[in-house]
Amino acid sequence: MRVRSGLALAALASVLAAEPALAHTGVGATHGFVAGLTHPLFGLDHVCAMVAVGLWAALAGGRAVWAWPLAFVGVMVAGALLGLAGLSLPGVEVMIAGSVFAFGIAVALRAPLPVLVGAVICGLFALFHGHAHGTELPAEASAALYVAGFALATALLHAVGLSLGLLLARLDRVWTPRLVGSAVAATGMVLLVG
DSSP states (O other): OHHHHHHHHHHHHHHHTSOOOOTTTTOSOOOHHHHHHHGGGGOHHHHHHHHHHHHHHHHHOTTHHHHHHHHHHHHHHHHHHHHHTTOOOTTHHHHHHHHHHHHHHHHHHTOOOOHHHHHHHHHHHHHHHHHHHHHTSOTTSOHHHHHHHHHHHHHHHHHHHHHHHHHHHHHTOTHHHHHHHHHHHHHHHHHHHO
């Protein structure tokens, strides 16, 4: 049990240690598969939101385990296409920070929403995450490779969250998801006011 608790806390620490996102400022390379793959991995907002989606889905169980991460990745790609097409969305950064807060609360409460409702919530926030990715792509870059890269990275972050959620479910301690979710929600609040 102590090993599992240690693993859960180590996973949480690695999520919280991620750097703030430079993803939305146009900093660094923003083209190709590797850039797309690494983009979500180095932003605190992306890491927290995407891991929390997987964690929430694992805690909810059933069809949510695959439906919520799949909804997030699918709608995120659609949001990227909107950004690539030059269509703007209002409040992208606020919605991304808000997603961290909302998914943290969902984990803390182990929010048992119907699968469709959870998928819609995941999709709504994913639209803004994807839009941010899409607007950062230079015109001369390979959109397909970049999108494939960040879609894969997002799926991997969801898998980390799912694994963490399954571990927390085995620990069968009510306070552990509350602690992890509260930490993610607090991070979202800092991002919202920062």
